[in-house]
Amino acid sequence: MTTFGKLAATEAKLLLRTPVWVAFGVLLPTVVLLGVGFIPGMDQPRDSTGGYRFIDLWVPSLVVIALAMLGLQAIPAAVAGYREQGVLRRLATTPVPPAYLLLAQVLVHAVVALTGTGLMLTAARVAFHVPMPRHPLSFVLTLLLGLVSVFALGLIAASVARTSRGAGGLAMIVFFPIMFLGGVYLPRPLLPQVIREIGAYTPPGTQPLQDAWVGAGVQPLQFVVLAAFALGGTALAVRLFRWE
Amino acid sequence: MSIIEVTELRKAYAGRTVVDGVSFTVERGEIFGILGTNGAGKTTTVECLQGLRTPDSGVLSVLGLNPARASAELRRRVGTQLQDARLPDKLRVREALELFATFYPHPADIGDLLHRLGLEQHRDTGFGKLSGGLKQRLSIALALVGDPEIAILDELTTGLDPHARRDTWKLVEGVRAAGVTVVLVTHFMDEAQRLCDRVAIFDAGRVIATGTPAELIATTEKSTLDDAFVTLTGRD
Numbered sequence: 001m002t003t004f005g006k007l008a009a010t011e012a013k014l015l016l017r018t019p020v021w022v023a024f025g026v027l028l029p030t031v032v033l034l035g036v037g038f039i040p041g042m043d044q045p046r047d048s049t050g051g052y053r054f055i056d057l058w059v060p061s062l063v064v065i066a067l068a069m070l071g072l073q074a075i076p077a078a079v080a081g082y083r084e085q086g087v088l089r090r091l092a093t094t095p096v097p098p099a100y101l102l103l104a105q106v107l108v109h110a111v112v113a114l115t116g117t118g119l120m121l122t123a124a125r126v127a128f129h130v131p132m133p134r135h136p137l138s139f140v141l142t143l144l145l146g147l148v149s150v151f152a153l154g155l156i157a158a159s160v161a162r163t164s165r166g167a168g169g170l171a172m173i174v175f176f177p178i179m180f181l182g183g184v185y186l187p188r189p190l191l192p193q194v195i196r197e198i199g200a201y202t203p204p205g206t207q208p209l210q211d212a213w214v215g216a217g218v219q220p221l222q223f224v225v226l227a228a229f230a231l232g233g234t235a236l237a238v239r240l241f242r243w244e
Numbered sequence: 245m246s247i248i249e250v251t252e253l254r255k256a257y258a259g260r261t262v263v264d265g266v267s268f269t270v271e272r273g274e275i276f277g278i279l280g281t282n283g284a285g286k287t288t289t290v291e292c293l294q295g296l297r298t299p300d301s302g303v304l305s306v307l308g309l310n311p312a313r314a315s316a317e318l319r320r321r322v323g324t325q326l327q328d329a330r331l332p333d334k335l336r337v338r339e340a341l342e343l344f345a346t347f348y349p350h351p352a353d354i355g356d357l358l359h360r361l362g363l364e365q366h367r368d369t370g371f372g373k374l375s376g377g378l379k380q381r382l383s384i385a386l387a388l389v390g391d392p393e394i395a396i397l398d399e400l401t402t403g404l405d406p407h408a409r410r411d412t413w414k415l416v417e418g419v420r421a422a423g424v425t426v427v428l429v430t431h432f433m434d435e436a437q438r439l440c441d442r443v444a445i446f447d448a449g450r451v452i453a454t455g456t457p458a459e460l461i462a463t464t465e466k467s468t469l470d471d472a473f474v475t476l477t478g479r480d
Contacts, residue, residue, distance in 0.1 A: 006346040010339060017334040082332070090329035093294055094347045094390075095319040244296070 003096060008104040015108050021074040025112035029066045029120035033059070037128050052214060055128050057189060059121070060209040063143065064182030066116045067204045070109045071150040072157070072171040072178070078105055079158035080167035092243030099238045102159075106151045106234075113147055131214075139212035145226040146204030150178065152233025153203065159241040182206040201225045203233075245308065247272040247394060247425050248293065253302035255288050262288045264449035266302070275416065275426040277436040279473065280446030286429050287327070289446070290396055293427070294324060307393060320348060323392035323424075325383045327399040333372025337363055337382055340371065341389055348390035361385045361415060377408030384415055388424070395419055398429040413439055433470035437461075443469075447477045 015022060033055075036042060042054045079102070082088050091101065124130035133139035153174050161167035179185060181199035183206055191199070200207035201222060208222040248270035255263040263285040270276040278286045291297040293306055295315025304311050311318055331340055338358065345351035358364045361381045366374065374382065380400060387395050397416065401409040416439055420426050430436055436443050437457045445453045445460070453460055453476050457469045464472040 003346045006343055010335070010343045013339070014332050014334050085332070086326075086329040087332060089326060090331065090386075092296060093319060093324035093326060093329075094344060095316060096347045 004100050004104065007096070007100055008107050011104045012108045012111070015078075015112070021070070021077075021109075022112055025066060025070045025074065025109070026116040026119060028069065029062045029116050030123045032065065033062055033120050033123055034127060037124075043128055053128075055124070056130055056214060057210065058183070059124050059130055060206050060213060061183040062120055063117055063146075063209060064179065064204055064206055065184055066113050066120070067147050067150045068175055068178050068182070070113045071147070071154040072175045073154075073168070074112075075105050075109055075151060075154040076158040076161070076167035076171045077164055078109075079155070080161055080164035083158075083162065084164055088243045098241050098243060102155050102237060102241060106148070106155070109151065110147055114143075117143065133213045134215075135212045135217045138218040139209065141223065142205050142208045142212055142218055142226065145223065145230050146209065149203035149205070149226055149229035149233055152230060152237055153178075155237035156233060156240060159237050178203065203229045246270060246305075247307060248276075248427070249303070249305040250289070250293070251303040253289060253292060253304065254300045255285075255292060255297065256300055262449055263292070263299075266446070266449070266451050268444040268451055268454055270425060270427060271442075272425055273420070273423065274441040275420050275428055275439050277440035277443035278427065278429045278446060279431065279433065279436050279443050281431055281477070284446035285449040286446050287398060290398060290427065290429055294318065294322060294396065320390060321393050323387035323390055323395045325380075325387040325395070325397045325400060327402065329383075331371040331382075334370050336368050336370050337374070338367040340382065341385060344386050344389045350391050352389055352391045354389070357385045357388060360418065362411075375408075376403050377405070377411065380404060380408070380412055381415065384412075384419070388419065392424060394425045394427065396427045396429070400428065400430065401432060401435060409435070433468065433473050437469035445473060445476055452476055 036058065037055050045053050125132065154171055157170040157174070158167050161170050181195065181202050182204070183191065196207070203226065205222065205226045208218040208226065212218050246269040251267050253263055253266040254261070266285065266289055278289065280286050288297065292299050292304060293311055295311035295318055298312050306318055307321055309318060338354070341354045341357060345354060358367055361384060363378070363381055363385060366378055371379065371382070384397065387397065400416070401412050404412065413435065416426060416428065428436070428440060440457060442454065442456050443460070444451045460472045460476070461467065461469055464475045466472045466475060
């Protein structure tokens with residue numbers, strides 16, 4: 001097997017042997033969806049939300065929860081934990097390129113995030129008849145770009161911080177605005193116009209997710225900005241990362 | 245030409261000089277000891293040899309290459325065991341060896357390594373569940389998995405019980421017998437006296453003596469390398 005393939009496979013095994021993040025990442029979005037969805041009134045169409053039910057508009061925000069938890073908490077905890085334990089120090093003396101470790105982390109956590117998202121979408125359809133995305137291709141592309149852009153932010157935090165506590169703190173600075181802009185705390189239609197505008201372009205792209213879902217489709221500019229966040233963030237993380 | 249040549253190596257961190265004009269050579273096929281108390285500059289010197297740190301000044305040659313410029317090639321040809329470096333607790337012995345084997349172009353045979361280092365019964369044990377002695381054995385195995393020309397072993401037996409130390413010494417002799425040049429960093433003089441063909445004694449960032457253990461014992465008119473070391477470092 002190639003070096004990267006073996007590294008990713010090994011990271012996947014290790015992640016499955018520490019199932020807390022796997023269970024969190026896979027199950028939490030669905031649990032929150034069911035919890036919120038069964039609150040009375042959540043599944044009634046409202047004029048204040050453009051005739052949509054609250055639950056329809058909130059599903060993209062749940063995607064944000066899944067991505068942010070794994071990207072901004074699980075990944076920094078994993079990489080900074082390796083730094084504290086001296087695992088990175090050990091790898092530094094081998095020929096393996098540092099970027100491989102970062103990309104392996106992105107890959108295994110992406111599988112968890114996408115599994116969790118898939119499960120949540122299925123539950124939303126079965127339990128609340130939330131329609132599937134109207135523009136499935138745009139939705140998948142936005143989801144992938146959003147995922148990489150948020151994970152890249154987590155990698156940057158993990159690269160800059162010396163300890164897992166520091167990485168967690170740094171990631172939190174990004175975590176709360178992302179959750180806020182993503183409409184996790186307040187539904188996006190209730191947020192001020194300017195906040196919504198900003199949220200339309202920041203990772204993980206809640207607005208484009210919503211537009212792909214119930215709206216008129218994703219604007220090309222939104223793809224471009226998300227792709228720039230994804231590529232630029234990953235490149236910056238790889239540049240900033242040091243074994244020691 | 246010597247397999248490692250170090251001439252007037254200097255390195256300071258934030259104005260504090262840690263390595264202050266160190267010179268020595270290591271010959272192919274020997275076990276060379278870098279001895280000294282904690283903070284004598286041993287680990288920094290070794291990290292410069294591996295290209296993990298860039299010297300402030302001095303000339304280094306490892307396998308005929310400059311570590312600062314050819315660190316990628318040296319990481320393929322030099323195996324390393326480090327102090328304070330760990331593996332993930334849940335990573336099993338055989339998985340660690342199989343993973344590290346993919347990092348190198350011509351890896352050693354893993355079954356053979358497990359056998360030579362007495363790790364066969366522990367192949368499916370996680371790193372976190374290994375005893376100190378077994379962790380060190382795995383650490384040596386990982387240093388050898390790339391079939392290196394040089395193995396650098398840093399504080400190999402610190403924290404091990406006397407039996408595990410003696411077992412580990414036999415392994416190091418086995419490594420040399422397989423044709424690998426060994427650089428052994430230690431502050432245990434009995435270990436150096438038993439294993440090393442030649443040693444360099446580090447003190448406060450300098451090399452204050454080099455030679456075979458027998459030579460150093462003879463010139464100081466002591467009976468053990470331990471006593472010779474104390475006399476040479478002037479803290480008698």
